[in-house]
Amino acid sequence: MRGTDSHTPGTAAPKRRRLGSVEVLAAVLIALLIFRAPLASVLSTPRMQTWTTVFVSVMVQATPFLVFGVVLSAVIAVFVPRSFWAKALPKHPALAVPVASCAGVILPGCECGSVPIAGSLIRRGVTPAAALAFLLAAPAINPIVLTATAVAFPNDPEMVVARGVASIVVAMLMGWLWLRLGKAEWIRLPHRPELDDLSRWRAFWAACRHDIVHAGGFLVLGAMAAATINVLVPESVLQRVADRPVLAVIALAGLAVLLSICSEADAFVAASLSQFSLTARLAFLVVGPMVDLKLISMQAGVFGRRFAFRFAPATFVTAIVVAAGIGWVLL
Template identity: 55%
Template sequence: MVRVTTTPTTDGEPTSAPARRGRIDSLVVLCVLLLVAMLAQDQLVSAFDAPAVRTGSTVFVAVCVQAMPFLVLGVLISGLIAAFVPASLLRRVLPRNTAAAVGVAGVAGLALPGCECASVPVARRLMQQGVPPAVALAFLLAAPAVNPIVLVATAVAFPGEPMMVLARFLASLATAVVTGWLWARLGRAEWIAERALRRITPRPGASRWAVFAETARHDLVEAGGFLVLGGLTAAVLNVAVPAAWLTSLGGQLVLGVIVMALLAVVLALCSEADAFVAASLSALPLLPRLVFLVVGPAVDVKLVALQAGTFGRAFAVRFAPLTFLVAVVCAVVTGLLVLGGAR
């Protein structure tokens, strides 16, 4: 395996540097924790044998198992972009006008079937290849919400409501594009951590496949730890939020929209499974359930953890609230126009 670290040069381009030895990274910590869990399995089971703990454990495993295949897909695509797609090609394909490029990136989300975890490493790699951050972020939001698998799953979950699929597509695409436009106007370069923009440069003579393998390994190790952290947060919040709270929302549209938006952040469901959860909440009108489906793929606790680990905390504390607000507004407006409001 190629060991690569990067250090910036005076002209801003990273160069190869000797790898530091003896450094304890997240992969070592994860292996140690897994080893301890296996050796002390019986003691852990007896110590945490409680219904709430069992429920939280189930949610934690479900979140990680749902997301991990798509995270792997994302880092593989990220590696392919780094190894085989030159920055000059991306600059030729995308419009020079940032506003137009954001729109193209939103529509390009149709091409990547995956959840939000897959889009984070891809967006990072696009930035490293010279794509403007606003364009990469529009793709990050669009890919998990408007791809064909998500739309088909929504159609299956709502067989009697074909307009729900159209409403979800339009609201999610609008969320990605509007957020990209706002970030292009209001976002600042210093809000994104320098490490997110620093390209991995292989040792001299390394093949493209070596670059691909090193890039994918680097992204998987870095993002995997934050996925686990996000899954743990989702599990705790799932146990802490009483299910009985939803039973009183049937006739309260505004409160239902607010609660379902917050619930989407807390539950951290995969975008390809959330439609079935929304469909099961039949006591609620369609509008709050649409808000749930639009907000979830755009901002949830595991996605915020991934973004903070990838782009830095300064980015996450600004991007997550912006995305949440835009997603709620786009979902409500689209629902009123397409679904007829409170149906």
């Protein structure tokens, strides 16, 4: 006799329905309605108000540029032919890295937008080293960021030059380092809709929807982590390390990772940290657009955790060393 759990030949096993974003959102809204009274009392505490302020500010700063990056990523994926990149970038990967780094000058945006763009570039056949160099350079050397830095440091115009030079040097070094040590299996781009079977505009909107949901979710996680750490780190810690040059550079670099401030706004935060040296504040400005909590989360979502957990620490160390060296020379 056959077991009772066997299936009749030719009949498909019933598929289990997976929870989607709509169901999760409905559950969250219902929970908020049920527990609105205790939640209101918790959110009224000073710590939670600070947490909420930081979280909302990170999201408000980052979301427009994330949308810009997603739209540009969809344009690259759908409307730009693969042959364009073969013509626009040098064929030799080592030469493509500095060209891709300099391309960040013409694309105003922050790190939130550069992640999906870099992923789309790799899908279109660009060598990963060049795409990663663009990912690091674009948020730090575009005209909006450099202009904001000039406004934030009106009495220190050399800060603009130092930020631009240090950022592009780090981007090129990391691109070349990937050529030397990087492995293709470390990058696992998420499954994308099959765009070739759709009309161009339908494929464009499908790509936008996919990247907004995918990258946006990791942006929220990163913003939550940044807000949590921002509340837990006491302000007195900054004062105790400001007078120690080496420790000050490392501390502000670490602070940039924790605060996760958008590159268009971080210069004003750095300018307010007047107790620190210009070199320490340069480290803050160089590290922030390349390595922060929300960026690491988004890189893990777009390129895979194996990539993010290797690329982010290497970038962090390289950015600190380069910023310290450039700061010692120019500042």
